[in-house]
Amino acid sequence: MAPTEHGEVFVLDDGGEVDLDLGNYERYLNITLTRENNITTGKIYQHVIERERRGDYLGRTVQVVPHLTDAIQDWIQRVAKIPVDDTREEPDVCIIELGGTVGDIESGPFIEALRQLRRRAGKDNFLQCHVSLIPIVNEEQKTKPTQQAIKKQDVSSTYHVPLLLEQQGLVPLLRNILQLSSLTIAPMLAHQGSKTWEAWKSLTMSQDIVRDTVTIALVGKYTNLRDSYLSVIKSLEHAALACSRKLNLVIVNASHLEQDSKTSPSDEFRSAWREVENANGIIVPGGFGQRGTEGMIAAANWARTKKIPYLGICLGFQIACIEFARNVCKIQAAASIELDERTSDPVIIHMPEIDRKTMGATMRLGLRPTHFQPGSEWSKLRTLYRHSSAATLSNGSLSTKTNGTTSTTDLSEAISSPVILERHRHRFEVNPAYVKTLTSHELSFIAKDDNGERMEILELKDHPWFVGVQFHPEYLSRVLRPSKPYLGFVAASAGCLDYVLGVDGVRNGIEGVNI
Numbered sequence: 001m002a003p004t005e006h007g008e009v010f011v012l013d014d015g016g017e018v019d020l021d022l023g024n025y026e027r028y029l030n031i032t033l034t035r036e037n038n039i040t041t042g043k044i045y046q047h048v049i050e051r052e053r054r055g056d057y058l059g060r061t062v063q064v065v066p067h068l069t070d071a072i073q074d075w076i077q078r079v080a081k082i083p084v085d086d087t088r089e090e091p092d093v094c095i096i097e098l099g100g101t102v103g104d105i106e107s108g109p110f111i112e113a114l115r116q117l118r119r120r121a122g123k124d125n126f127l128q129c130h131v132s133l134i135p136i137v138n139e140e141q142k143t144k145p146t147q148q149a150i151k152k153q154d155v156s157s158t159y160h161v162p163l164l165l166e167q168q169g170l171v172p173l174l175r176n177i178l179q180l181s182s183l184t185i186a187p188m189l190a191h192q193g194s195k196t197w198e199a200w201k202s203l204t205m206s207q208d209i210v211r212d213t214v215t216i217a218l219v220g221k222y223t224n225l226r227d228s229y230l231s232v233i234k235s236l237e238h239a240a241l242a243c244s245r246k247l248n249l250v251i252v253n254a255s256h257l258e259q260d261s262k263t264s265p266s267d268e269f270r271s272a273w274r275e276v277e278n279a280n281g282i283i284v285p286g287g288f289g290q291r292g293t294e295g296m297i298a299a300a301n302w303a304r305t306k307k308i309p310y311l312g313i314c315l316g317f318q319i320a321c322i323e324f325a326r327n328v329c330k331i332q333a334a335a336s337i338e339l340d341e342r343t344s345d346p347v348i349i350h351m352p353e354i355d356r357k358t359m360g361a362t363m364r365l366g367l368r369p370t371h372f373q374p375g376s377e378w379s380k381l382r383t384l385y386r387h388s389s390a391a392t393l394s395n396g397s398l399s400t401k402t403n404g405t406t407s408t409t410d411l412s413e414a415i416s417s418p419v420i421l422e423r424h425r426h427r428f429e430v431n432p433a434y435v436k437t438l439t440s441h442e443l444s445f446i447a448k449d450d451n452g453e454r455m456e457i458l459e460l461k462d463h464p465w466f467v468g469v470q471f472h473p474e475y476l477s478r479v480l481r482p483s484k485p486y487l488g489f490v491a492a493s494a495g496c497l498d499y500v501l502g503v504d505g506v507r508n509g510i511e512g513v514n515i
Contacts, residue, residue, distance in 0.1 A: 003287075007227030011425045011475055015366030020230050021097060023475065031084040031477055032195075039075055041106050046052030046070055058453060064109050072113035073120060092183055124179040157202040159241075159479065165247070168336050171295035178264040199480055203241055214245040214494040217279035219299040221292040223253045225460050232313070235477035239490035247490075250275045254284075254292030257299055261337050276302060281309040281465075284316030286425070286472060288488045290339045297323045309465035309492040310386030311485060312458075314426050317468030318348045320458060321430055321438065328441050331434075338428050346433050351454075354427045363427045368449070369469065372418040380492075381467050384484040385420055420447075422471035429470070430455040 003009070010023035016035025026033055048071050052062050080094035098114060118126045157165055165171075175181055216236055222228035233249060240247035255261065256272035272295075276282060285298045296316065300323040303310035312320040318336055325334035327348045336348030355362040358430075367472045372382050400504045430445075431454060439445060447457035460466035469485055477483035491497040 003222040003228035005227050007225065008232075009367060009425070010231065011304055011472065013367040013423065017365065017425070019099070020227060021099065023231050023234075025095070025097075026475075027231075027478055030480075034082070035077045036075075036082065039072065041109075043069055043175055044068065044075070047075070053127070059325060065112060067281050068109045069113040069116055072110060073117045076117065076121075083107050087189060092180070093178065123365055124177070127174070127177050151324050157204065157207055159200075159207065161495075163201060163204070178205070185325075190315050195294070196480070203480065206244070207241060207246075210244050210246050212245050212494070213248050214240060214243070214490060215248040215249045215250060215278065215280045215301070217252050217276050217282045218491060219252045219254050219257065219276065219282060219284050219296055221287050221289070222255050223251050226251065229285055231472070231477070232476035235474040235483050236283070238268060238477050238479055238482035239486040240494075241479070242487055243494050243496055245494045249280060252276060252299075254295035254299070257295030258292070259294075261295075263271040278495075279308070281311070283311045283489065284313070284319055286314035288315070290340070293336075297326075300326060304460070304463065307464055309489055310463075310467070311465070311489040312468035313474070313485075314470060315474055317458065317470050318428060318430070319456075320466070320468040321443070322347055323327065323436060324441070324443050325434065328443070329437055331437070334434075336428060345434075345439075347430050347431055349431045351427060351429050359414065364424050366423060367421050368424050368471070369419050369421055369449045370449065371418070371443070371452070372447045372457075376444070376459075378461060379444075379446045379464065380497065380501060381457065381485060381488055382418065382446060384488050385418065422469070422473055423475040424471045426470060465489055465497065 009017050010020050011017055012033055012035060016038060018035065022033055022038060041192065048062060048068055051057065057429055076096060081090050082090055084091060133277040155161055213429045218229060220229060226233065236249060237247055252275050253274050256268040257276065261269040276299055282299055284299060296319045300310060300320050302308065322334050322336060325331045331345050333343055333345040334347045335343035335345065337346050337350055340350065350356060351364060376382055387408045435445065435455065442461065444459050444461060445455045446459050448454060449456055454472045458468040465488060467485060473483040473485045479488060487500065488497060491500040
């Protein structure tokens with residue numbers, strides 16, 4: 001999926017590459033979904049065709065109605081029963097998002113399937129919500145597209161929307177229509193939910209009185225569509241909330257930082273560099289292809305030499321390696337095979353197990369362990385992960401390996417054998433042949449994969465915050481539990497990293513709510 005057309009590709013624990021909307025559900029509901037939670041036209045047609053080939057329809061003519069529509073309903077009802085949180089209990093309510101555009105031919109079978117599902121589910125078991133966009137034209141909200149179906153509502157932050165819905169009586173409405181009062185909720189879960197809700201209100205309302213701002217420059221290549229970096233942006237917001245700062249995010253087109261842009265009549269070169277030089281921190285997120293990478297390398301060099309906090313994600317991690325190899329190790333031709341197939345010094349190479357011919361679903365995907373290395377106890381990032389709760393496996397929690405299986409552990413044990421779990425999406429890696437040269441010049445690879453061969457995290461010791469990670473920590477960031485790499489980066493940029501590192505458990509200023 002092209003980021004500039006569809007927005008970012010969100011990756012799940014099981015390696016499923018899905019629409020960014022599933023990322024929103026995971027972030028705001030604090031749940032863990034699988035590729036089964038994502039139904040597409042291609043998936044459902046393939047499913048029906050496979051059933052027909054298997055003989056399930058006994059040679060009857062296969063039609064959109066009832067075969068396709070029944071398959072959609074069966075899929076929804078099956079997946080709705082799968083546990084999605086750490087209680088491992090069957091969910092009481094399933095949210096179904098019917099995406100796409102009503103009227104498009106592709107949506108027809110899904111709309112009909114949900115019409116039928118209402119009858120199949122029965123009384124008190126189905127509720128339809130109309131969600132509509134109010135576009136802003138010339139700074140004016142236009143409600144005509146929704147036919148006056150919804151009213152204008154102003155909130156200072158999207159994080160206030162749940163509070164607004166509560167004030168408008170949504171909770172008793174849902175309880176009444178779906179007869180939720182008839183459900184038996186364990187007291188412990190009810191208490192946990194109440195506690196989470198109070199934490200949400202306390203954190204998001206405190207945002208209104210925050211005055212200090214932190215300016216972050218996001219140096220990327222898909223800058224025409226902010227949704228291309230949606231999880232990155234949300235993770236920065238989560239971290240800024242935790243640091244009691246307002247986020248001023250400046251998105252910089254990496255190509256405009258390159259020397260070729262100097263001759264542009266629009267002065268885009270000077271403008272882009274002005275944004276970078278005025279930023280409190282610089283982040284280079286993931287991406288593919290050669291375009292803009294020299295600009296990213298220049299931004300990484302600025303951050304390293306000027307002691308500006310830097311966070312490199314996936315490609316940004318590899319960019320940091322290339323910049324360091326060129327300017328510190330004096331390997332002038334250092335490059336990535338992805339960027340220059342003929343480079344004489346391939347610091348970044350294809351992973352040997354990756355299919356180089358087929359592009360789709362051939363990357364290293366999903367939740368994978370990363371091991372902090374002996375001697376990395378000085379690491380600021382490792383310290384932040386050490387403060388994580390070991391209650392869950394997700395969100396980069398600490399865990400240990402026992403007899404080949406990964407399990408959560410007592411925190412004291414986790415500190416002595418630290419392993420974190422984060423989601424990955426890449427097909428290139430640091431060339432092992434150059435690791436010794438890079439480390440001899442004090443670029444520290446503080447964490448590696450299971451075999452100790454694949455570099456996962458880099459960090460500079462004598463820098464306020466210069467960190468690169470091969471994984472994508474933004475996929476596991478939550479409002480009340482920010483991603484550790486993002487939290488450290490924003491805290492360093494805001495000048496409060498020492499405080500964050502020194503607080504046991506790293507609290508959000510919310511009693512009893514660890515992040």
